[in-house]
Amino acid sequence: MSMNKNKKGFTLVELLVVIIIVGVLAAVAVPLMTANVQKARKSEGMAGAGTIRTAQRLYNVENGAYATSLTALNTYVSTADLTGTWFVAANYTTDGTNIYVTCPTNAGGTTINMGIVSGAYNGY
Numbered sequence: 001m002s003m004n005k006n007k008k009g010f011t012l013v014e015l016l017v018v019i020i021i022v023g024v025l026a027a028v029a030v031p032l033m034t035a036n037v038q039k040a041r042k043s044e045g046m047a048g049a050g051t052i053r054t055a056q057r058l059y060n061v062e063n064g065a066y067a068t069s070l071t072a073l074n075t076y077v078s079t080a081d082l083t084g085t086w087f088v089a090a091n092y093t094t095d096g097t098n099i100y101v102t103c104p105t106n107a108g109g110t111t112i113n114m115g116i117v118s119g120a121y122n123g124y
Contacts, residue, residue: 041103044084048092049099049114051081056094056117066117068096 055076059067067073070092079089086103093100099114 041086045101048082052099066096
């Protein structure tokens with residue numbers, strides 16, 4: 001009986017090393033991706049606030065005062081302009097002085113002041 005000495009394949013040690021390397025790479029990549037998601041969420045909120053700010057400026061030019069609700073801005077901004085991946089028009093509010101964004105992804109629905117209507121972005 002002849003035995004085939006040319007068996008091909010991976011040893012258990014080689015497979016374990018590959019699994020450990022993939023695990024380490026995944027452990028490093030997940031936090032980096034989470035940070036990118038947070039930056040994207042912030043950028044989307046800023047873009048929506050900027051859209052409202054521009055609409056408020058147009059409203060002010062034509063009416064002599066800033067609108068105190070998004071409903072008054074319907075001529076200048078549509079709900080489609082404020083619909084994104086994380087935020088929709090319902091997440092944005094304005095009181096004629098500030099623009100606020102309610103973060104739906106936070107457990108408490110945190111409301112963040114996005115900036116002064118007539119001025120520059122305040123940040124968060």
